[in-house]
Amino acid sequence: MATPWTRLKRYPALLLLIIVYVAACVVVIGNVIRGSGGAPGTGQKKVLRFAHWQLEPGIRNAVDALIADYEETHPDVEVRQILIPEEGYFRWVNTQLIGRTAPDMIECGLGGPVAWSLWPKFYARYFLPLDRYVEQPNPYNKGTQFENTPWRQTYFDEMDGGYEDTLQSYYRVPLSAFTVRLYYNKDMIDEVWGETFPATYEEFIELCEKLVEHGEQRGRELVPIAGSGYNFRQFFQTYQAAMTAPYLDRLDADYDGSVSRVEAAARLYSGQVQMTEAPIRANFELVRELSDYFPQGFMQLDRDEAVFLFLQGYSAMITTGSWDYQSLGVQSEFQIGIAEIPLPSKDNPRYGRHVAGPRTEAGIRGGFPMAITRFSENAEQALDFLQYASSLKKNEELNQAMYWIPAIRDAEMRKELKPFAPRIEGYSTALNYDGPGVELAYNQALPLYLSGKISYEDFAEGLYEAYRRDAPHGVREFIRNNEQTLAQQMRFAAVRRAAIAGAPGAEAAMSGDSELQYKSLIEVYVTQVASRANEIRVWAESAAESAPQTPEPE
Amino acid sequence: MGRRRFAAVILIAAAAALAGCGKVTGTADLNALLTESWRAYSTGDFDFAEDTFRRAAGNPDATAEQRYGALLGLATTYHWSTSPDLSKARESYLELAELGGDQPRRQSVLGLAQIDLAEGKKAEAQLGLMQLIKDFPDSLEANEAALHLADSYCDPTWDEAQASGFALPSDEQMQRGIQVLQDRLESHPDNPLAGSMHVMIADQYIQLKEFPKAVDHLLMADKEGVEGVLTRVILLWRVARIAEKELKDYELAEQYYERYVDEFPRYVLIYRVMKSLERVRALRTAEES
Numbered sequence: 001m002a003t004p005w006t007r008l009k010r011y012p013a014l015l016l017l018i019i020v021y022v023a024a025c026v027v028v029i030g031n032v033i034r035g036s037g038g039a040p041g042t043g044q045k046k047v048l049r050f051a052h053w054q055l056e057p058g059i060r061n062a063v064d065a066l067i068a069d070y071e072e073t074h075p076d077v078e079v080r081q082i083l084i085p086e087e088g089y090f091r092w093v094n095t096q097l098i099g100r101t102a103p104d105m106i107e108c109g110l111g112g113p114v115a116w117s118l119w120p121k122f123y124a125r126y127f128l129p130l131d132r133y134v135e136q137p138n139p140y141n142k143g144t145q146f147e148n149t150p151w152r153q154t155y156f157d158e159m160d161g162g163y164e165d166t167l168q169s170y171y172r173v174p175l176s177a178f179t180v181r182l183y184y185n186k187d188m189i190d191e192v193w194g195e196t197f198p199a200t201y202e203e204f205i206e207l208c209e210k211l212v213e214h215g216e217q218r219g220r221e222l223v224p225i226a227g228s229g230y231n232f233r234q235f236f237q238t239y240q241a242a243m244t245a246p247y248l249d250r251l252d253a254d255y256d257g258s259v260s261r262v263e264a265a266a267r268l269y270s271g272q273v274q275m276t277e278a279p280i281r282a283n284f285e286l287v288r289e290l291s292d293y294f295p296q297g298f299m300q301l302d303r304d305e306a307v308f309l310f311l312q313g314y315s316a317m318i319t320t321g322s323w324d325y326q327s328l329g330v331q332s333e334f335q336i337g338i339a340e341i342p343l344p345s346k347d348n349p350r351y352g353r354h355v356a357g358p359r360t361e362a363g364i365r366g367g368f369p370m371a372i373t374r375f376s377e378n379a380e381q382a383l384d385f386l387q388y389a390s391s392l393k394k395n396e397e398l399n400q401a402m403y404w405i406p407a408i409r410d411a412e413m414r415k416e417l418k419p420f421a422p423r424i425e426g427y428s429t430a431l432n433y434d435g436p437g438v439e440l441a442y443n444q445a446l447p448l449y450l451s452g453k454i455s456y457e458d459f460a461e462g463l464y465e466a467y468r469r470d471a472p473h474g475v476r477e478f479i480r481n482n483e484q485t486l487a488q489q490m491r492f493a494a495v496r497r498a499a500i501a502g503a504p505g506a507e508a509a510m511s512g513d514s515e516l517q518y519k520s521l522i523e524v525y526v527t528q529v530a531s532r533a534n535e536i537r538v539w540a541e542s543a544a545e546s547a548p549q550t551p552e553p554e
Numbered sequence: 555m556g557r558r559r560f561a562a563v564i565l566i567a568a569a570a571a572l573a574g575c576g577k578v579t580g581t582a583d584l585n586a587l588l589t590e591s592w593r594a595y596s597t598g599d600f601d602f603a604e605d606t607f608r609r610a611a612g613n614p615d616a617t618a619e620q621r622y623g624a625l626l627g628l629a630t631t632y633h634w635s636t637s638p639d640l641s642k643a644r645e646s647y648l649e650l651a652e653l654g655g656d657q658p659r660r661q662s663v664l665g666l667a668q669i670d671l672a673e674g675k676k677a678e679a680q681l682g683l684m685q686l687i688k689d690f691p692d693s694l695e696a697n698e699a700a701l702h703l704a705d706s707y708c709d710p711t712w713d714e715a716q717a718s719g720f721a722l723p724s725d726e727q728m729q730r731g732i733q734v735l736q737d738r739l740e741s742h743p744d745n746p747l748a749g750s751m752h753v754m755i756a757d758q759y760i761q762l763k764e765f766p767k768a769v770d771h772l773l774m775a776d777k778e779g780v781e782g783v784l785t786r787v788i789l790l791w792r793v794a795r796i797a798e799k800e801l802k803d804y805e806l807a808e809q810y811y812e813r814y815v816d817e818f819p820r821y822v823l824i825y826r827v828m829k830s831l832e833r834v835r836a837l838r839t840a841e842e843s
Contacts (some may be wrong), residue, residue, distance in 0.1 A: 505588025
């Protein structure tokens with residue numbers, strides 16, 4: 001009787017196929033075994049992947065150092081950074097999440113207006129809610145003053161930067177904080193002006209003049225401020241907050257402490273607030289004056305072009321955030337100084353009397369926010385890593401290495417960063433000039449005014465016409481869109497109510513105490529209902545007041 | 555049947571069973587399915603939630619409780635998804651009521667009234683909400699119903715005939731809304747939504763510019779305990795600001811500005827609060843002297 005081997009030998013092609021198949025199986029099984037343990041040679045380690053868009057060399061090295069420390073105390077874990085360029089980041093994240101191939105931890109929030117509206121949907125669908133953890137102490141704070149403090153309360157902003165308002169849940173673990181300041185070429189400014197940077201707007205303009213002269217004397221064009229639309233906005237917002245602060249009280253009809261876009265738009269539409277009022281006019285005339293020291297056509301330049309001008313020494317100053325501190329320092333061949341954007345002094349005859357104070361940074365939220373993907377096989381380990389990174393000691397070390405501001409209270413920032421310390425003093429913006437529906441007209445008219453192509457009177461008149469024409473539709477659309485926010489509150493209240501009402505599965509599906517959450521959701525709902533009613537009332541009363549009067553019959 | 559054929563049949567049957575063809579959903583499985591469905595709903599995966607709730611509702615092995623959970627889930631998903639289907643939500647709420655029992659009926663009536671409000675049928679909604687409060691006076695749903703009922707009187711409505719696009723409620727309508735909440739607070743002073751009810755009453759009084767009454771209710775809301783940070787920040791600021799600007803009660807203003815400083819030292823209004831605190835202290839000193 002022929003053995004199977006003898007039979008097989010009669011079919012060499014089949015034999016070859018079986019050998020190749022078996023070999024392939026061995027290779028695949030080997031890869032699977034090695035893959036489950038991480039990179040080749042790492043044995044049975046858990047692999048955590050950590051994606052972000054901070055490509056600056058200093059940041060990468062600082063995160064590597066944090067990872068090395070973590071791996072030393074967690075020999076069974078390997079953490080890998082995945083660095084994705086900012087330009088394609090949102091697209092990459094989107095693809096990874098939809099394909100369920102996303103890393104365990106992802107930095108969130110980048111992408112522009114369209115992406116910002118999508119992130120909440122991503123959080124809801126793809127990321128792990130952290131509510132059940134944030135009220136527990138961070139285990140890595142053992143032995144510190146935060147040993148028994150809930151994780152949330154160890155943050156300078158009580159972890160507000162991790163809270164997703166639209167979903168009423170914590171999704172992100174912020175690791176740093178940021179503020180915006182004026183960076184300057186210290187070597188150049190010292191030479192032209194002296195060692196003390198201008199403290200007032202008047203001195204600042206004087207400095208700009210001197211810089212222009214300095215450039216002319218050397219036969220080259222020197223633009224005092226490296227500007228783009230982005231950088232200009234930093235200046236504009238500073239002066240807007242400083243000079244329109246009195247409107248915070250004047251226009252806040254419902255005493256909630258702020259003036260909403262609709263509240264401001266209603267008054268600009270009706271003429272109760274006019275663009276020709278002294279503080280508003282002063283605000284625009286000041287930025288018009290300042291724009292002479294920006295490059296020509298700066299509103300069309302992008303941020304990178306502005307940074308290039310600054311680093312190449314074509315400009316002496318630039319506004320940007322603390323996130324650029326290290327990278328600008330590394331790339332520049334000159335010393336960098338940091339200053340506040342100077343405000344007009346009280347004695348300034350044109351602007352002084354309109355200046356209430358600086359723009360507040362009291363409400364800033366934690367940044368560099370990391371979220372954990374829901375389908376991560378190592379979600380608990382990822383959480384552990386983020387708790388490690390946000391512990392008092394490690395967050396301090398990480399941010400000191402990155403030259404960023406720590407997100408954890410009492411964590412020391414580098415002394416070089418002291419000028420970036422968030423400023424509590426000051427005011428938030430009271431008057432948004434680009435009300436609902438008027439955005440396009442405003443954004444078209446502003447560059448024309450800044451470049452001197454139209455007068456302030458024409459700018460103000462054009463904007464008023466735009467309000468009369470476009471605001472009625474824009475405000476209605478705005479209010480209609482905001483109704484979705486109310487529905488959002490009810491959406492979550494409904495599942496909490498179902499849980500309280502004993503609907504099977506509802507309680508188990510949610511984290512946190514349903515009774516407490518339900519109560520809190522209804523509170524927010526009531527607040528939002530009131531805010532909406534107030535906006536509509538202000539709008540309706542303004543519209544009625546400004547409606548053409550029908551002449552009384554004789 | 556030969557051995558080989560018998561073995562083949564056994565093999566195919568085993569494979570089929572392993573592939574899930576023979577799976578029967580038991581009670582425990584159905585609970586797990588419902589949990590998954592609610593989770594999908596809460597994370598915005600409405601297609602999945604709708605599909606699984608419908609499967610659970612149609613499962614012949616479901617207990618009465620599970621069927622209630624599935625139908626409520628289905629109605630809630632149709633109602634509150636980002637692309638709501640109000641007519642299907644209405645059908646599901648009606649089906650829910652047919653199950654009988656208090657709990658399904660309460661959820662059903664509340665859901666149907668909210669759909670009526672969304673569709674602009676205020677009168678029908680108000681009838682339903684009043685009925686719910688009357689029939690189930692001690693329920694949680696009655697508390698929420700009182701808030702929706704009050705809001706239905708006080709809320710501005712869309713009205714294209716108006717220049718602004720909105721019709722504002724009359725003072726009488728607003729007073730009626732306030733009365734609904736006051737009645738509820740009188741009959742159920744310790745209900746868990748009492749704080750929200752006081753806040754809503756205060757909001758109406760602010761709109762009516764009846765500031766002393768507004769402050770009274772804000773103080774009562776504070777006493778009841780307002781949990782949410784956003785609501786609490788506004789509450790403390792409002793009491794202080796209205797006390798200072800409208801009531802000239804500088805003592806009360808000082809007290810609430812101080813509490814703001816203690817509770818929210820990093821919040822966006824803190825600088826204004828500190829400045830105001832200085833101002834009202836100076837005013838108090840001037841008054842005393």
